[in-house]
Amino acid sequence: MDDVSGKAERLGTGTSTLDMALRIVEFLAAQDQPLTLAQIAKAFSASKATVYRHLVTLQRHDFVRQDKETSRYEAGVKLLMLGEAVRNRFEVATAARDELSGLRERTGQAVTICGMVDGKLVVLDLLHGRTVIEFGTRPGTELSIHATAHGKVWLAFAKPALFEQTMAAPLQAWTPKTIVDPARLREEIDTVRAQGWAMAADELLTAVNALAAPVFNHRGEIAGSVAIVGSTQFIAASPDGAQIDEVRATAHRISERLGWREKE
CATH class of the missing domain: 1.10.10.10 (Winged helix-like DNA-binding domain superfamily/Winged helix DNA-binding domain)
Known part of the structure; x- marks a missing residue:
């Protein structure tokens, strides 16, 4: 069936x-x-x-x-x-549009923004980078939660129920480097929460990496995640500090557009 x-x-x-x-x-x-x-x-x-x-x-x-x-x-x-009409209902995608273009121009990499829709992690918008590599991902694509930078951000900053729900099901090994051990994934998520960003080199697709950061709404809740995506040639397993700063700053500005204010 x-x-x-x-x-x-x-x-x-x-x-x-x-x-x-x-x-x-x-x-x-x-x-x-x-x-x-x-x-x-x-x-x-x-x-x-x-x-x-x-x-x-x-x-x-x-x-x-x-x-x-x-x-x-x-x-x-x-x-x-x-x-387009439906996408405009997702406030985070609308608020992010100009910022995504800027992030792409500054990094040269593809840029994606994701949201949680009916319990699924979904790509809301995608801008291809300036490299010769293009990705098959498109708006509406559902992403793996445990094997992507976007997913790790959500596991780190969403309510604990999302993490427990994810751990309750078998973790699919998309590549040899996908983290499928619950204890190891929990450690990874703790690190993401502490540093404020996530990466997933070779975990969903071999030779592909992503660097993501959370976007928060006016209540301080995660409302989306923004990431640059590219080959490991351009986004290394240990990301360049400038790339981290660009992604986090972009996520910060989108959050401010949604009414979020950093606690002093």
């Missing part, structure tokens, strides 16, 4: 027609290039006639667009509009 079917079973019967239409939209949004009707139908093990009917309706409402020359289909502009 796939994830969509499982979710439908838990929520009730639902409407199968709407279910397929939504799955088509989600499928097209995840593609790097437009697809033919046959390719889409094959992906859903459905007839071309059935898929075509859904595409026509989705296209009418701008959720899907069809290239006039190739007749291929891709996600439509309506998704971009809705995505």
Whole structure:
């Protein structure tokens, strides 16, 4: 049973027609290039006639667009509009927009900001760096909590329940360097809490590192996390002091925009 079917079973019967239409939209949004009707139908093990009917309706409402020359289909502009509207609801992403651009220009690295959405650590915004390396991460991507710099920041500064919940499940070893021992991870999180920043060299992807710091709201609660991401060639396992200062200062300024004030 796939994830969509499982979710439908838990929520009730639902409407199968709407279910397929939504799955088509989600499928097209995840593609790097437009697809033919046959390719889409094959992906859903459905007839071309059935898929075509859904595409026509989705296209009418701008959720899907069809290239006039190739007749291929891709996600439509309506998704971009809705995505931007939803992202604006996440105050931390809105407050961070200008600061993220500045951090990228000063460091040359990709920049990400994350938030906790329905108990999942999610990328809210991403700006690619000036290096030749680009990452497949995009807004909406769910990140591992125990194996990323963003996740370690959340484990260090969120309520203790998040840490205990994370420890209750098996810790997946994404690479040979992923920390999967609970005791060792607890020590790591204590260090992050003390120093105010986190890194995760080679822990999620080999040869990739990230350096993250927490963003706080007006109540002093963690509201997000900001990070630079790059190859270990540019962000070493022992980060450069200037990089640490840049990330922490950026997180500090975003926090102030959210009404946070440092205790004297």
